[in-house]
Amino acid sequence: MDTLKRRHFATTINQQQFSKSGYEQVPLDPIDFDENGKLYKPLRLPENKVILAFWQQYNDILIPAFFTVLSFWTRFYLISYSSFVVWDEAHFGKFGSHYLKREFYFDVHPPLGKMLVGLAGLLAGYNGSFEFGSGEPYPADVNYAFMRIFFASFGAWMVPLAYFTAIELDFSQHAVILATLMVLLDTAYLCISRFILLDSMLLFFTFTTLFFLTKFHNQRYNSFSIDWWLWLILTGMSIGCVTSVKWVGLFVTALVGLYTIEDLWDKFGDLSMPKTVYLKHWIARIVCLIILPIQIYMLCFAIHFAILHRSGPGDAQMSSLFQAGLHGNNFYGNPIDLAYGSKFTLKNMGYGGGLLHSHVQTYPSGSKQQQVTCYHHRDANNDWFIKKIREESEENEEENNSTDVEFVKHNDVVRLVHSSTGRNLHSHQVNAPVTKSQFEVSCYGNKKLGDQNDYWIIEVIDDLLENTPRIRAMTTRLRFRHKILGCYLRAANAVLPQWGFKQIEVTCDKKNNPSDSFTHWNVEHHWNDKLPPGGSSHYRTLFLHDFWHLNVAMYTSNNALIPDPDKEDILASHPLQWPLLQVGIRICGWDDKAVKYYLLGNPIVWWSGTASLVMFVFLFVWHLIRRQRQFHDFSQAQWTHFLYVGKICLIGWLLHFMPFFIMGRVTYLHHYFPALYFSILMCAFVLDHLTSSCNQITKHIVFGISYLAVILVFWYFKDIAFGFDYPSSELKGRQWVSSWNLVD
Template identity: 75%
Template sequence: MPYDPIILITQDNVRIRIYGNGGNMVITHTSTLQTQNEGYEPVDLDENGKTQKPRLPSTKLQEIRAFYTEYYDIIHPLFFIFLSFWTRFYLISLSDIVLWDEAHFGKFASHYIKQEFYFDVHPPLGKMLIALAALLAGYDGTFDFTSGTKYPENVNYTFMRMFLASFGAWMVPLAYFTAIELDFSQHAVILVTLMVLLDTAYLCISRFILLDSMLLFFTFTTVFCMVKFHNQRYESFSIDWWLWLIMTGVSIGCVSSIKWVGLFTTALVGLYTIEDLWDKFGDLSIPKSIYLKHWIARIICLIILPILIYMLSFSIHFSILINSGPGDAQMSSLFQAGLIGNDFAENPLELAYGSKVTIKNMGYGGGLLHSHVQTYPGGSEQQQVTCYHHKDSNNEWIIEKQREAQTNDNETEVEFVVHKDTIRLLHVNTGRNLHSHQVAAPVTKSQWEVSGYGNDTLGDINDYWVIEVIDDLYTKTDHIRSLTTRIRFRHKLLGCYLRAANAILPQWGFKQIEVSCDKYNNPGDSFTHWNIERHWNDKLPNGGISNYKSKFLHDFWHLNVAMYTTNNALVPDPDKEDILASTPRQWPIVEVGLRMCSWADDVVKFYLLGNPVVWWSGTASLIIFTFALLYYLIRRQRKYKDFAPAQWSHFLYVGKVCGIGWLLHYLPFCIMGRVTYLHHYFPALYFSILMAAFMLDHFTISCKPITKNIIFGVNYSLIIMVFWYFKDIAFGINYPASELKSRKWLSTWNIVD
């Protein structure tokens, strides 16, 4: 890697200019200095070795230069930190309406402040930090954060936005120091910093009440800590070695606790660690006991520590949200019973005939057995039966006997339901019976359809189900207890089992979960397990809260699986056009932008679009690196020596960090089925930025200093000029969008009406 010249001045006033070249220090020329007593500044030699014309003394200028030289390592990052905070905070309150996903994350802050349980597809750490910002801003949790509505005076949205923007601001110095740790030249360090500082997409996304600035911040910290740890590799088990290993683990835990996209960053650290341990395995000078310690240290710091941080975020989440809220139905019935304001404690303890109930699927992410008046568009065309996560009266069923069985007419006598009883489930709102028959299920074609059929007097044997007790959490019994007893429903005629395995119905089924009858008797399949959640029966006393307690590990696992299944359900809907969605193919070439709000003339508008110079150069550098690597590999095979061993090792190391980091953060979105948006590319963008600076640094290694200054200077200028030209899309467009026609560089940018 190239280095800027080092200038040494000896006691005899001899200036020695030294350049780094492949690990060798090369003295290019020396010059004798005049003393200041002679009235001149020191004499220097030009690039050809000729004496430059002496200049008249300037004591003040010399003092400034001396100060700058002495404190260079402090002045530069402080300057960029100042610019970073200024750009992130400038006009941050210009728009006083709820923009884009502020509607979601603002609501989550409200739930934390009111301590109401809610459900979301992302881990809780970032949302708790947003709630902290709201709390510090004096917010009382009463605003509903409806998209497009104006913030009331009692909501200090400016402070909340600034709190989140500070995470985006710290990305800039992190990029600066990461580039230094990657051993970039000072030119390349400044280039990386400018690209992060002046990318309009990074700037725009950081200025609102969203998770993305925190996700990017912890992505940056993880990369920085990993690189710092790598640079301690020759001082194993030193204090600094332990510090940066632990900090890498902490960063992994934090980034994974913001969004699951952080797992891609975790994968990068994992691959680096595997390679590192493999290299050490081949180093026969390392004793076996020391090698084992390397494994133990990494397992503790990079696996156990991040998992503990991730679990801790959920523990805090559960400890805050102690009141019943809109997300209750995503959790197990036992968990809900422990929430304040939930009336599950009023459930009668044991199930009896005539009881009205709601029935919860115990598979992770399972919902409530549900039916509604709409019918299947195919198959039997009978009434739909689904699983639904939201509580309403369509989830209510009555436990009835078989039609031919003797019904107890005594108003006070109770007959309990027991193991192996044959029952009929009657839907309260529509009067239909839970029914199955030899018709293929709408999604899971290999199983039988479950429908609503007949009524209390009309029906057949296909309405009958045998209830089987699996076990009870607290006792051994043949009776069915509310919340704690696991049960299965076996169809009396077909022998199949009632099942809801998170298969999503099309739009005609309102994207609810398919309920089918499984032909295979698999007792371990949790999606055939159910429990009684709500239970009403005037003949029976309340059970009491002491009978219903949940365990953290079960709740933690249940919520994570529910998050996973819900995330997978976020697939593109062919029946609906999502104008905000985009495809991964469009991101690296900046083919699309994203309107973050209404595009009316009287609204302050924001357009999420990257700085084209930054994005295009990053993408180009990835391609160039690929071809350069192939070129060098072919030449090495032919025994050409383009690099010293240390230089080749460094080239591969930086290339792997940038290239594999980009692939890990980009390729998963190309193969996943869920709907994707432009901001999903932002973590990958960082690695392309690092690659762009690295490639430019690499190809200017043999340039003269003045040539290198010009090349990098042109790049700096382009980034700054394009940023200035597009700055309004990030700071706020408070004029008609029609005035932005000149900024529509690509026809696919919907920046103009």
């Protein structure tokens, strides 16, 4: 039989055989056979079987790709629907404007997230001129939609991160999809990601930190390999980023720290490990998880200082020397030496210290004299005159018009006269309003009326430039000792109630503690027409000093954000209300025709997450008791995995939730969002555990019902996240909890 006949025969026979076996007959190219009629490559499968084979080969790519596309769609959909400044866009948009205008500002959060706000504005072509007033419409030249998309991207990447983290935690395919679906379709995550806020970045870096940690954990048997180093370094970098957005990032940092301590403790018990190798593990973690994050955190502040080189609204939070280095201030006009009759401002040198301040309002109790406070913003009420005591000089026009200049020196007894009200800085044996152990400081009298309680002795501590008995602007550290009482003028960041406008309490401290920086002051602004300007070129400060000073000021101001008993904050909530989703937040105006958003989580996601945390505790105790009674439901490897995932989720949740109970500051629903992620992972894990012994059909049914519940509830509540412009009364059916204020 010649070659052509052999090929034809083989083709016919093979087609008949495959036809009998149920496959369709596919015309074959003779070149698929050799001279003996043998097939070089297999016949094509039917279309439905080709699709199945393709899915089986690429589902590990197709599934996360599908969720990622869906995540970006949900985050970007109708993102420009509201053309007004929504909620905290008023704050963070304004901070972005300061970066674009290079103006120094102050805020309680680290700078990375706000620098990214500035970057988003820069990429959007925004010039920084808009004030971002709350509820104001965006002007045509502000591409707010692009800026929102920039931050929504961080929220979108949370979904694939959740998917791959669940895989690294060794969840089943069902549980992986459930965790991903819960992150994708939580209305709170969706809503918070669609505006110019820091929360999407905080959550994104929290997710990356946990993902990198789980990747590193799975390399534990390949110590010091390239992958091991890669995931350890990325974990450290992510820690540096998350803490540089908000200090809440310290909670996930603590989780990494606890994991590391346990890991090193386990290795300490491995007697087969050489001591040099164990030491290398310590060094690797110190470098990657401590030094590297600190360097990233400090680098963010270095960039922050480099960008904001112009004088701005946050100057007063920083030291006088720092302010002298900013462009646009008028420190160059400061006369160097303080003289009698000079007008000046006094800056407290304690960390977070403000400017000595007074205003016409009086204390509601105590002496009921004029209030004296510390204030962190520029104000004419910060200005004071330095005068001689009455016994040494008659206060009249002739003295003011005199051309003689007498400089203020160490140990001089002086009066400090408030520029706006003409009253004297005063102290007496009356308890301070907040710090009862110290004396009250007030303003009292006028040019004619007063007593020796208006007299203060100046004590020079030192000068940064030279040893001199004179008082020099910005460089001389000094204290004010009350002539009669012997106490020291002090401002230690105690916050006055609302009647004191939440400003810093100023007291007279009975203790003589020379090292107490809160009793240290320096002259900041200085005006005297009789003296020449001193220039500011010789004023220099150090980065580490500025870095530390700003962080202490942030900490102090953050602690000052306490609930006001005299004022109801309708947005605030208590941490106990969060796990059961008892509160939501109206983040915009609630007029019938306005586009409205309500910050509220998907009830199924939140309630099931909280329930799973409780369920895990019961499961852990149950299995622990059974193991004690020698019932081994798991292999040792399965038990170890159960404990590992449980500790990651439960401790991660506790670290992100419990601290808010001991914080004095006001709390809001969005503070729970990082903790929510750990409850979502716990939910998927617990359901996976409970169905581990079930057959595949049962698992399909259980998880299918879970998927359907998350999807349907999301669809029912989707309008509160995407925005709605109809009357809120139409949401009455969604008022599942009476404490939700969805409906007027």
